[in-house]
Amino acid sequence: MECLTLRELQTIAYESTGREVGDADTYKDIDDWAKRLWGNGEAMDQERDQSEERRLNNHASVREEWESKFENLDMQRVMNRKRKQEDVEMSC
Numbered sequence: 001m002e003c004l005t006l007r008e009l010q011t012i013a014y015e016s017t018g019r020e021v022g023d024a025d026t027y028k029d030i031d032d033w034a035k036r037l038w039g040n041g042e043a044m045d046q047e048r049d050q051s052e053e054r055r056l057n058n059h060a061s062v063r064e065e066w067e068s069k070f071e072n073l074d075m076q077r078v079m080n081r082k083r084k085q086e087d088v089e090m091s092c
Contacts, residue, residue, distance in 0.1 A: 004012075014020060019027065036046070
């Protein structure tokens with residue numbers, strides 16, 4: 001059994017569908033889509049990477065939200081201390 005290269009298989013596919021190899025650039029977007037769909041799990045890897053990126057972004061936004069809450073609490077404590085000191089100084 002003779003092994004065919006990818007290029008030879010692609011040429012056969014083009015000929016069987018009525019396309020010529022010279023038309024390949026015209027259909028590049030379709031070829032790219034097919035490669036992503038069937039190519040070595042790359043589409044799955046890309047989807048997994050996007051999912052991980054969303055999870056990390058969500059984690060970062062939750063962290064920022066809590067940091068902001070803690071900063072606000074710290075500011076309130078500082079303001080309360082200043083008020084107490086002013087009250088003490090004014091009572092003298």
